[in-house]
Amino acid sequence: MTRSDPARPRGRKRAEQVAFGLVQDIVARGQHAGDKLPHEAELLAEYGVSRSSLREALRLLEVQGLVTIRPGPGSGTEVGGIDPANLASTLVLYLMMQRVNMDQLLDAWGMVEPLLADLAARNPDRARVRALMDPFATGAVRQDRAPASGLAFHEAVADLSGNPVLNLVLGAVGVLVTDQVRTGARDFRLSDATVDAHEAIADAILAGDGPGAAAAMRRHLDEVKQEIRQALPGYHRNIYLPD
Structure with a gap:
């Protein structure tokens, strides 16, 4: 393998090395x-690098949401949070380069979400399960038909899975x-079938029924896939950078 071989991993720049060190x-x-x-x-002395590095x-960490840089009075750098949306903003660039389309994206989502539902149903912290699933099982959020409400449900299921890797990646x-969906079909709203499915999945998770929750999630995503296909005229085109 030569230096010109595109498959050869490139060495990390000095700034990237510092970014890894900061996170560690x-x-x-x-x-x-x-x-x-x-x-x-203090950081300059600790890492022995130039101010520019x-x-x-x-800045690399700020783009990922891992730190927040505050200018002006009270300025300084703070530790950021772990937000799947920040990972999504990088992941979408890789998927665009791979010419991934919406069908493939949903297929990948659908393969793992039933596993998350199964794990969520088996979560031993039943008080937390009730706290996150009750709003969906009782219909308390039934009138909220925005896509963000659907995302909140799936994020709650991923949270209850107890696996931070799956939680972060599937959240992204x-x-x-x-x-x-938000960019390609601005009028898209959660259907009655979707809201009903969320209630059924939440009920199974609350009952501790792992196989039932997984099966309900699988049926739900099959339905959602058809709804999105109808809502997005460019469904089979490659995904794009959202607004």
Whole structure:
């Protein structure tokens, strides 16, 4: 393999190395969202890099939502949060380069969501299960037909799965699906069938019925796929960068 071979992994730039170091140190210090990072002078001394490399590293992390840079009075850098939407903003670029279409995106989503529903039903923290599923099972959010409401349901199921990897990755895919629909079909609203399906899935999760929750989720996503196909005239075209 030569240097010109496109399959050869490229070496990390200095700023990327610093970005990785910053994240490792955030974790090692036990910091969480909102905690302050050391001042720039301290970071420069700690990492032994130029100001331009440090600032580029911080910008890389800021784009990912992993830090927040606050200018002006009270300025400084804070630890950010873990938001699937930030991962989605990067993931969509890779999927665009791969010429992925909406059908393939939904297929991938549909393969894993039933597993999440099964895991959510088996979650031993039944108080948390009730807190997240009751609003959907009781119809408390039935009148909210915005796509974001559907995303909130799937995020709650992913949360209850207890697997942070699946939660983050599938959360990002869910954001991508919602953004594609929001951009391509601005009048799209959750159907009665979707709301009914959310109630049925929530009921199965509350009952601790893993196989039932998985089966209900599978049926639901099959229905959603057909609804989106009808709503998006460019359904089979490659996905695009949302507005």
